[in-house]
Amino acid sequence: xxxxxxxxxxxxxxxxxxxxxxxxxxxxxxxxxxxxxxxxxxxxxxxxxxxxxxxxxxxxxxxxxxxxxxxxxxxxxxxxxxxxxxxxxxxxxxxxxxxxxxxxxxxxxxxxxxx
Amino acid sequence: xxxxxxxxxxxxxxxxxxxxxxxxxxxxxxxxxxxxxxxxxxxxxxxxxxxxxxxxxxxxxxxxxxxxxxxxxxxxxxxxxxxxxxxxxxxxxxxxxxxxxxxxxxxxxxxxxxxx
Numbered sequence: 383x384x385x386x387x388x389x390x391x392x393x394x395x396x397x398x399x400x401x402x403x404x405x406x407x408x409x410x411x412x413x414x415x416x417x418x419x420x421x422x423x424x425x426x427x428x429x430x431x432x433x434x435x436x437x438x439x440x441x442x443x444x445x446x447x448x449x450x451x452x453x454x455x456x457x458x459x460x461x462x463x464x465x466x467x468x469x470x471x472x473x474x475x476x477x478x479x480x481x482x483x484x485x486x487x488x489x490x491x492x493x494x495x496x497x
Numbered sequence: 498x499x500x501x502x503x504x505x506x507x508x509x510x511x512x513x514x515x516x517x518x519x520x521x522x523x524x525x526x527x528x529x530x531x532x533x534x535x536x537x538x539x540x541x542x543x544x545x546x547x548x549x550x551x552x553x554x555x556x557x558x559x560x561x562x563x564x565x566x567x568x569x570x571x572x573x574x575x576x577x578x579x580x581x582x583x584x585x586x587x588x589x590x591x592x593x594x595x596x597x598x599x600x601x602x603x604x605x606x607x608x609x610x611x612x613x
Contacts, residue, residue, distance in 0.1 A: 425605055485542060
């Protein structure tokens with residue numbers, strides 16, 4: 383059974399700081415890994431998708447890396463802003479053909495960026 | 498197309514009543530997913546469809562839950578004989594299979610269910 387862990391559960395930083403969020407998973411035979419942002423009471427917004435054959439993806443101030451062999455992904459946020467305050471979730475699809483289409487989520491890291 | 502939509506956004510019901518939620522995916526997406534999320538937790542997979550076929554159903558889903566996706570378009574999730582433990586946010590997502598961004602899931606705003 384795939385398990386996804388996100389540490390820390392909460393993080394508070396001053397505006398302008400660069401930061402890294404961590405995601406680990408127990409079974410490395412995944413199809414992809416996706417990072418999301420969720421604002422309170424809202425749905426999830428897709429940030430980055432990394433296919434199993436890729437090592438990293440970048441979008442603006444965000445960079446996500448994937449190391450399947452160690453079961454880890456990191457989301458790097460550069461020059462953080464108060465508008466980045468939200469809960470960040472990672473999800474992995476798989477493992478294996480029997481779990482294709484089934485995604486397992488971590489419980490998220492709640493980020494607060496102080497002005 | 499403006500993304501995944503869900504209806505209703507909020508539902509309050511009494512224990513024992515049946516409820517039905519609707520999800521309209523992004524039009525060209527062939528996969529549709531249902532998740533349940535409680536406060537402080539990540540979304541929990543319930544089931545997913547590829548076109549009109551329901552390919553996976555979580556063992557956590559009791560017989561009181563049923564989902565359909567007629568003609569591979571919109572989907573409905575029905576909960577029969579609701580219990581207080583069913584209170585949660587029900588999220589729908591869609592994706593397409595294949596291509597460089599295949600598998601990227603896009604979520605709707607969710608339906609918040611409160612069972613009294």
